[in-house]
Amino acid sequence: MQQNHYGRLGAVLSADLINLPQMSAAAIQTLLKEHEIRRAAIDDVDVEGFRRWRDQLARVFRPEGPAEQCSAVNDLLAEATIRPWVTTHDGLQPHLHFVPDSADLLSRVKAVTAGGLAFVLCWEGGARLGRCVRPACSRAYVDTSRNGRRRYCTARCGNTEAVTRHRSRHSRPKP
Template sequence: MGAVLATDLANTSPVVRHTTGEALPDPAALERFLAEHGTGGGILAHTGRPSRNDLEQVHALRGEVRAALQADEEELVERANTLITGSGAGPLLRRDRDGRWQWCAVVPPGVPLAGELAALAGVGMLGALRALGHERFRRCASPDCEGTFVDVSRAGRRRYCMPNLCGNRLNVANHRARRARRPPA
């Protein structure tokens, strides 16, 4: 969950989405992002609607997460550890809603939303690195994208940071190029 959140957070930036723009333009968009990533139900201590200040802190955080995702293995570990310890969090093993053991980052009371997300992303990145290896931290294969991601798929063959956007866009472009090369009927 943390690695997926880290990937998706890093790719909300207009640096990545240069054709579609900022994916988190306001607190309501941040609230939708959090809901889409299942951060409710006690995953985060932060309750209520995100504020404009939360949004600004999350914007700053995504740059740090993006830098970690793009780093070499040693720097990735250093950056992820900084995300975790900077929030005052420590990773713990706890049961999730389905009774499975999961790593979680428990932060002290009063840590802002961005701090909680930093801890969650940091633990997720370290867990993915340990379980899957650094080769699963990749850049998007689309020539028009600056995205980065952690491939947590079972097969490990993911190529795009946002398959439904980057992958579809490239598939449509390839299809149109093939059709253009066909002789008219």
């Protein structure tokens, strides 16, 4: 998968936010730090905003078709009020952000996730944004593989499903 940094970061952050097992201030803050979101201090008041945003992000990862995915991403873009912003906050070469550095944390996360999903949808196609097909799972994932044929959230889920299929075939009584 060929993407720019912002597209991949935003899309993967979206999937990880959807998959977050516990929506608490500490869990969200840890996730944002793992994704190198600066100034990731969050309190309990912010949690509800993140919970609502996570629910909106989840619409993009449902395989209902391109029109529904586009509509879901457009809704995210409208709420995130993305406006391109060039910054040199790291002292290096100027680069693009989706909101000013001064924006609050939730606004920054909304912008990077909505913008990232838009990049992936437009450049790689909606099939790159999926849900694990293993019946006991349904975690969201971003397919970054070369061939774009990923069906499971992790290799472990794929292997577990393969073992289950194998065992079911070999446990049937022989005629």
